[in-house]
Amino acid sequence: MFNNNGSFLLATLEFFLFFAWFMCLFWIFGDLFRSRDLGGWAKTLWTLFLIILPLLGMLVYLIVRGGGMTERAEAAAVDAQKRQDAYIRQVAGSTAGTAEARSATDEIAQAKSLLDSGAITQAEYERLKATALGRSATPAAA
Numbered sequence: 001m002f003n004n005n006g007s008f009l010l011a012t013l014e015f016f017l018f019f020a021w022f023m024c025l026f027w028i029f030g031d032l033f034r035s036r037d038l039g040g041w042a043k044t045l046w047t048l049f050l051i052i053l054p055l056l057g058m059l060v061y062l063i064v065r066g067g068g069m070t071e072r073a074e075a076a077a078v079d080a081q082k083r084q085d086a087y088i089r090q091v092a093g094s095t096a097g098t099a100e101a102r103s104a105t106d107e108i109a110q111a112k113s114l115l116d117s118g119a120i121t122q123a124e125y126e127r128l129k130a131t132a133l134g135r136s137a138t139p140a141a142a
Helices: 005-034 040-052 054-101 104-117 122-133
Strands: none
Touching (some): 005 040, 005 054, 040 054
């Protein structure tokens, strides 16, 4: 396949350039479809231009719209971070709220299931039951 070292190095360089071009194409398509200032027709025309004349289309896109690529990527990252923070707050708030919103009946039922499984003793069950009912626990004879 390779008859000398020069052809191997040339093939390696060609592969690297193809891979770099392919990655740039993905970045450009990601930026193109993330962009909110372009309408559907403009995105379609840019896509056709990038598919029909890939190298020229990529260079023209970078010249025309390359200055805003960083701002659009940063805005997308900030938006994703805000949505993730809101989701975490929602999930953390709902699980923290359920521990406080549990009724005495739920706590006693959970303590009873622990007693039945043998995880706690009768004295611990009575103490948990009294705590759930808001009374002071009376020590039970063990």
